Amino acid sequence: MTKSIVVTGATGFVGRHVVTALLQGGYHVRALTRNRTKAGQVLPQHDHLELVVGDALSEPACADLAAGADAAIHLVGILRETPGQTFERVHEQATRNVVRACEANHVKRYIHMSALGASPLGRAAYQRTKFGAERIVRTSSLDWTILRPGLIHGPDGEFIKLAAAWARGLEPPHFFMPYFSRLEYVNGHRERVAPLTQPIHVDDVVRAIFQSLEREEAIGEVYPLAGSERLSWPELLEVVRDTIPARGPRLAAVGIPGELAATKARL
Structure with missing residues (x-):
């Protein structure tokens, strides 16, 4: 039976690459999107791709997304705040909604995209809320893995x-x-x-997500992701x-x- 993987942030830079790789790997993908038209433009047409229209800030949407899934990959995040899209809401509240939906629907495996520099003592709200989201994940009942990438680059990034x-x-x-x-x-x-920064290519980030998803030894681990050159x-x-x-x-x-x-x- 084909495993069903939930992906949030599916139409974002990393999300597009993750969805494509999962489909190529034989998974069934349930992608959360706020805009079906945009999703149709940036995501591949595939029989095993299911679009779920909604927002990670909506508890009902997250519940619909998680129903019947085997694992979840949470990629939602922002670099700049806009009205209604604050770091606290997008990083912490959205994570809380997705985690609770996974717990309620018995979706045990969970991959969380955080960021290098996530810290409760960070100077920037971005860093503090990224760590706040990690805290929500760590205290959950899920079989989680947290990834902390640095600057992610790629031709369409x-x-x-x-x-x-x-x-x-x-x-x-x-x-x-x-x-x-x-x-x-x-x-x-x-x-x-x-x-200093150690840029990492999006393909390497996708590879890390795949390896984390498929290896039991990655459960409960936090992995920094960075390229080889500083x-x-x-x-x-x-x-x-x-x-x-x-x-x-x-x-x-x-x-x-x-x-x-x-x-x-x-x-």
């Missing part, structure tokens, strides 16, 4: 699209350039340094400038002190 628009002069630099610098001790002196944000942006044809002046990366960024985020 938001990062590449935004980077290309910036490099080609189609987006103002402040939309893409700022990064949060921090103070560290270097040779005995406090200096402001750029944070880059500072200025170095990463230099790669973007050097690989994407630009039509404007070369712009330098602008660091924002972490303390200032945290203060601004609270305003």
